[in-house]
Amino acid sequence: MNMENTQTEENWFRNIVLFLSSQTVSLFGSALVQYAIMWYITLETKSGLMMTLFIICGFIPTFFLSPVAGVWADRYNRKVLIIVADALIAISTLVLAIVFLMGYDAIWLLFVMAAIRAVGAGIQTPAVGAILPQIVPKDKLTKVNGANGSIQAVIMFVAPMASAALLTMATIEVIFFIDVITAAIAIFTLLTFLKIPSHEKAANTQTTSYFSDFKQGISYINQHAFLKKFFIFFAIFFVLMAPAAFLTPLQVTRSFGEDVWRLTAIEIAFSVGMMVGGAVIASWGGFKNKVHTMTFASLIMGVCTFGLGAIPNFWIYLVFMAIFGISMPLFNTPTMTLIQERVEENYLGRIFGVFGMISTSMMPIGMLIFGPMADLVKIEWLLLGTGGFILLLSMFLVRTNELVEAGKPVVTETSS
Structure with missing residues (x-):
């Protein structure tokens, strides 16, 4: 076991470069298709209802699959699960491309594709979160x-523009085939070049049922006070984030004008901010206590949310949006690292599965609350209110002893 750990640490940089490269290629292809389908539905139907159905198809499967996928990520080889998820999406995308080329291009097929892609994401997300501590030494996880967050921000910045450019030059089927090719490259890279041994639970014969494993994961959360309070914080936090995440484009059109360039500008400002934030946290590493970094970032998000509701000038509004983007990696990175460091390896998949359920459900629940309210009161008032509550919630983080204790640096073993 010690020899394996030493070998892993010696090769960790090569392994993480290979892993992140494969995931970057795959994610870029997926993002191209996601935007292409969204715009295709928008242009073909011009229907808000159809867009709502597309969004629902894209998150409900992930929500229901997350707890099961978390169990899988602990029972089976995580690299294999990532490959299976990529293959599922690639094969279904290939079939859809062929069906579209044959002339059968019904909109409902795109809803089915959104659901299948959500299933793949539901399988992949807990596996990716849980596999990183197998590749990377704990002191390098932050x-x-x-770096991974910064890469994803770059993809989310480039993909919409690339997808739009491709749609003007080629058909949607071409973009489907690009996604198939990028998935094939990612799968080939993982299969051929990346050797990751199974973690302990996956390597042993399974003696419990899926439901029993899931119950053990819930019991693990109940036995660790910091996890319970961690998840309660996130459930409330994601609900409060809904107006800033979903209603700002509507706010811009109502308060500043319906020019398309304004909507593009807020997306660019946020994406550039996320890229900068990813680079900052990758080089800085955050405060020694990860909960202090999370608190600092959530305070910034609270101030920015409040500011987005108070600022009357569009250019200053863009500055606040960019700062908001910077704060996201400062918040997400220590969050992921804290879970990866503090949760036992054999439970990581299940904990990320529960975290996935919370992250995919709470924002839509927030929209069910704030969406209708946005037709009754000004969005600015919703942003002022939720911004204030986020600031108060940040105090919960830094004043919760169990969370502050969990955020302290992990003492790594030194080799003799």
Whole structure:
């Protein structure tokens, strides 16, 4: 076991470069298709109802699958699960491309594709979160998570523009085939070049049922006070984030004008901010206590949410949006790292599965609350209110002893 750990630490940089490279290629192809389908539905139907159905198809499967996928991520080889998820999405995308080329291009097929892609994401997300501590030494997790967040921000910045450009030059089927190719490259890279041994639970014969494993994961959360309070914080936090995440484009059109460039500008400002934030946290690493970094970032998000509701000038509004983007990696990176460091390896998949359920459900629940309210009161008032509550919630983080204790640096073993 010690020899394996030493070998892993010696090769960790090569392994993480291979892993993140494969995931970057795959994610870029997926993002191209996601935007292409969204715009295709928008242009073909011009229907808000159809867009709502597309969004629902894209998150409900992930929500229901997350707890099961978390169990899988602990019972089976995580690299294999990532490959299976990529293959599922690639094969279904290939079939859809062929069906579209044959002339059968019904909109409902795109809803089915959104659901299948959500299933793949539901399988992949807990597996990716849980596999990183198998590749990366604990003292390097913050920098790696920060770099990964920055890469994802770059993809989310480039993909919409690339997808739009491709749609003007080629058909949607061409974009489907690009996604198939990028998935094939990612799968080939993982299969051929990346050797990751199974973690302990996956390597042993399974003696319990899926439901029993899931119950053990819930019991693990109940036995660790910091996890219970951690998840309660996030459930409330994601609900409060809904107006800033979903209603700002509507706010811009109502308060500043319906020019398309304004909507593009807020997306660019946020994306550039996320890229900068990813680079900052990857190089800085955050405060010694990860909960202090999370508190600092959530305070910034609270101030920015409040500011987005108070600022009457569009250019200053863009500055606040960019700062908001910077704060996201400062918040997400220590969050991921804290879970990866503090949760036992054999439970990581299940804990990330529960975290996935919370993250995919709470924002839509927030929209069910704040969406209708946005037709009754000004969005600015919703942003002022939720911004204030986020600031108060930040105090909960830094004043919760169990969370502050969990955020302290992990003492790594030194080799003799």
